[in-house]
Amino acid sequence: MESSPAEKALARSVETRLGEEMAALEKVVNIDSGTFNTEGVREVGRFFEKELQALGFKTRWIPMPEAMHRGGHLVAERVAPKPPGKRVLLIGHLDTVFEGQEHRFRNDGAAIRGAGVIDMKGGDVVILFALKALESAGMLEGAAVRVFLTGDEENPGLPTSESRRDIVAAAKESDVGLSFEPDTGKNTIILGRRGLSTWSLDVTGAQGHSSNVLRPSRGAGAIYEASRILDGFRGAFSEGNVTVNPGLFLGGTDVAYDATKSAGTSAGKYNVVSKTVTVKGDLRALEEPEREAAKARMREIAAASLPKTSAKLEFDDIVPPWPIAEGSRSVLKMVDAVSRALGQPALTEADPVGRGFGDANFVGGLLAVADGLGVKGHGTHSPDETLDPKSVGPATQRAAVLIGRLLHPTR
Ligand SMILES: [Zn+2]
Numbered sequence: 001m002e003s004s005p006a007e008k009a010l011a012r013s014v015e016t017r018l019g020e021e022m023a024a025l026e027k028v029v030n031i032d033s034g035t036f037n038t039e040g041v042r043e044v045g046r047f048f049e050k051e052l053q054a055l056g057f058k059t060r061w062i063p064m065p066e067a068m069h070r071g072g073h074l075v076a077e078r079v080a081p082k083p084p085g086k087r088v089l090l091i092g093h094l095d096t097v098f099e100g101q102e103h104r105f106r107n108d109g110a111a112i113r114g115a116g117v118i119d120m121k122g123g124d125v126v127i128l129f130a131l132k133a134l135e136s137a138g139m140l141e142g143a144a145v146r147v148f149l150t151g152d153e154e155n156p157g158l159p160t161s162e163s164r165r166d167i168v169a170a171a172k173e174s175d176v177g178l179s180f181e182p183d184t185g186k187n188t189i190i191l192g193r194r195g196l197s198t199w200s201l202d203v204t205g206a207q208g209h210s211s212n213v214l215r216p217s218r219g220a221g222a223i224y225e226a227s228r229i230l231d232g233f234r235g236a237f238s239e240g241n242v243t244v245n246p247g248l249f250l251g252g253t254d255v256a257y258d259a260t261k262s263a264g265t266s267a268g269k270y271n272v273v274s275k276t277v278t279v280k281g282d283l284r285a286l287e288e289p290e291r292e293a294a295k296a297r298m299r300e301i302a303a304a305s306l307p308k309t310s311a312k313l314e315f316d317d318i319v320p321p322w323p324i325a326e327g328s329r330s331v332l333k334m335v336d337a338v339s340r341a342l343g344q345p346a347l348t349e350a351d352p353v354g355r356g357f358g359d360a361n362f363v364g365g366l367l368a369v370a371d372g373l374g375v376k377g378h379g380t381h382s383p384d385e386t387l388d389p390k391s392v393g394p395a396t397q398r399a400a401v402l403i404g405r406l407l408h409p410t411r
Contacts, residue, residue: 003341011397013133021129026105028121029114034099041071041151044094052076055135071151079144086406087144089174092124093153097381112387123180123374130399143407164362171363179360179371187345190372191328192352194284195321206308207275219308221273223251232301241286242294251277287323319357322364331370338402
């Protein structure tokens with residue numbers, strides 16, 4: 001489908017505001033908003049809140065419980081009772097992996113650096129300026145649009161049943177979700193992501209003189225047994241969609257683990273068979289049955305104990321898997337059509353394995369969702385996070401026309 005005169009006008013309208021858009025990006029990147037900087041997260045939220053209110057959105061701030069130490073979420077809604085098209089949910093986040101101080105907005109023309117410049121303050125301004133163009137064109141009239149900007153995407157507050165309750169509620173009142181995490185840069189759109197579980201392995205052995213280790217009287221000790229289990233995981237999960245990663249290992253006669261610091265200490269001697277091991281790790285899977293099958297396999301491996309040892313393996317499901325659904329594929333078709341109508345590249349679906357989760361995971365089972373609609377660049381989650389400034393205008397035009405088609409299918 002060619003772009004209509006109204007869509008060409010939308011694209012021009014985005015173009016005329018590009019200077020203003022880059023200034024908005026600079027402003028929000030220079031507000032430090034690491035996930036645990038709750039005041040900074042809220043300050044970024046206040047910027048978007050004011051801007052969205054000026055576009056006729058009703059806004060509210062969803063605080064998180066004190067003990068969770070998270071900034072909360074911003075919700076902005078412009079919801080008419082009988083919208084002519086789809087009810088659209090636009091997803092962004094206010095927090096960044098890095099705190100910001102060392103990573104200010106720095107524009108050298110070809111590239112722009114800064115904390116969250118693509119992940120995803122760049123995506124947030126794409127949402128805002130697409131909505132500005134749509135509002136100017138009168139296309140938000142009678143429509144149903146919700147904007148959900150979370151304050152803790154990079155490290156969701158636990159339990160996620162609580163920190164993600166409101167985005168799930170917003171998804172239940174929407175038909176299509178669009179998430180503005182960074183563009184893959186490969187002319188692909190993300191239609192699925194793996195979920196996350198964490199696991200904790202605690203192994204016990206019979207402490208004693210090392211001269212009898214691996215002999216019937218003394219057994220294997222905790223460290224040999226934990227090593228056997230982890231080698232079993234390595235063998236079972238070296239290929240396929242599921243990955244299992246041990247991230248921390250403490251072993252000896254005594255170990256102490258501090259969950260708040262993700263750190264610990266261990267004590268032991270060369271001549272003492274180890275008594276205890278604690279391992280912390282993660283498990284990522286694309287589908288719920290595959291996640292459960294992986295857990296069963298891991299439990300089976302852990303249960304085959306070496307002499308005089310025992311193991312306890314516990315899982316915590318943090319983020320649901322988001323497998324690719326047909327509804328999401330039909331959104332991709334629309335994004336691809338919009339992209340080509342604007343003279344941008346054709347788009348296909350991204351491999352859902354091989355990247356982390358996002359807030360889209362929490363709503364992917366409830367509605368059609370496409371992700372990776374934000375800006376291009378590289379170095380997410382690193383101090384070298386860099387934006388390709390040439391991607392801002394096209395991403396915003398793509399978003400404006402796409403949202404326009406969803407809201408007003410007959411125009
Ligand atoms: Zn992100």
